[in-house]
Amino acid sequence: MSWNESTRYQRPTRPTYLPPHLRDQPPITDSISSSPSRSPRFGRGRGRGRGSRTRAPNQDRSWGGGSGGGDRFRETFSDPGPGPYPYSQSQAQPFRSSERFDELEVVEEGLSNVNLDAYDETPVETSGFDVPPPVTSFADVHFSAALMENIKRCNYVKPTPIQRYAIPVAMAGRDLMACAQTGSGKTAAFCFPIISGVLKDHAKTPAQILAEGRGMNLNMACPLALILAPTRELSCQIHDEAKKFAYKTGVKIVVAYGGAPIVQQFRNLERGVDILVATPGRLVDMIERARVSLRNVKFLALDEADRMLDMGFEPQVRRIVQQMEMPRAGVRQTMLFSATFPTEIQKLASDFLSNYIFLSAGKVGSSTDLIAQKVQFVADMDKKSRLMSLLISQRSNGSQGKPILTLVFVETKRGADALQQWLSMKGFPSIAIHGDKVQLERERALRSFRTGVTPILVATDVAARGLDIPHVAHVINYDLPRDIDDYVHRIGRTGRAGKSGLATAFFSDKNAPLAKALVELMMEANQEVPTWLLEYAETYSSSFTPRVNRSSGIKFGGHDYRRGASTGTENYDYSNQIADRRDVQPYGAGASSSYSCHSSDAGYSSPARANSFGEGLYNHMYGYNPVIAGGLN
């Protein structure tokens, strides 16, 4: 890196005396560059020299050694080490989270064991003005050496489709609305460019920074980037992941969310923050207390953006984005990511964007055919026994004695507790997570599930979106959601990072409104649809749905709504699609199946394909149990 550290402007992060005549002024004096450096609280902790003193003593600096420790690092990192369960790799330490979340498993494997070829065939749609061309490798992007090193450390070998397209767009400073299948690496797609952007900002001279009118602020954090997420756990996860990407770059990342002591989070902010990851409520609180200002935000990312803009969240998010000190669209860079993007939400979201590029990676509907989807008709009163049958048979088919991580979604918080207690009573090690639990319990539940201590997690939709829990082999929709988008996100907790997974849904009478959308989604993903479900779909849609209905029809987005706009004086460049080959490794030992497929019609796969490996996994888990196998469909 060529910047001269001694002349770098260090943004203040702690109440520091500033002569009144310098406040909120762009002073020319060089006292700015020398004054901050005297304070040990200043600086961004570049990992050496003065910066390292600013690190919290409990921050994890024990691994990785110096810049020459790369090889040793890789060795440690790729070895999960001994543990009760093979996924306890966070205990190998390389990217252990710091501070109070060091107990939260950071099991994100980068995309190390991942079969990236599974994504090669993904069709990608792009639209908007002057779409920057995709890259084929991270090396094609102009990332700084430190960031590139971290990308390697995380074992990111090559970019996923969404990363190939989104990263150049983001690096070009363009606004972005991105729709990509669950588990395909969205977090990295916005984190890499943001970290890169922050690094470029760090390289600026004091004069450049002051010329932008960015003054010092007493006791008020002014992050350069803001990442919003809909749940506390997701914001933690993004924080943990972003920290790995920013390791030893000096980029400071802080997380803020409710249910945890705000003072601790203030303390974290005081140490300096470049990138703030937050849930909306806590962020608003902090802004109102004048401990955070959004005035310097240059990068805004909304993860699960469609959720952030749905009915419950929209006012809060709109307030943050439009009514606080946030620079307006076009001044800041805004990136919205989700696996689903209903048209109505796209319209709302376009308020936040300026001349944006729309990306859609994955098949229409954004469900993935890496997930084998099964639907069983189960009357409500029979659900418990059916669940038990499923669990018993997969228990006996577990590979090598390892528990099969099973995520069971229910409708209500009370229902989650009740089912979990019943399961525990019946001898199934399980734990529940929902929004009525105190934060510590929520985190404990997640950890206990991740590590396999309780291989069954009963959850509400709090766990439906974004959470990356490696090795979830089975998602059971004990209660189906009302909204097909939620279904897409729920089943997306399995089949992540190129692995295949299984999703089983219990469909009861009251789910009739979902039938049509479910059928369309399953057909899109080349899943076998039971005939009774087809009948449900037809019956319900003909007699109960006079016209296009909220819960029927494909509404996940996957296409730029501007394409359909009749006001189109603009010329969009549509449908840039790629197709290649794929190989898939399912979870579990015995049942690997792979294939390759060349497709010329832009990635729409043959019906036989998805089922071929889906059935492999399915048979692996259930094929030996005639009772269960016979009871399906």
Place this chain on the structure above:
DNA sequence: AAAAAAG
């Protein structure tokens, strides 16, 4: 009639 997000 649900869940989530501030306390």
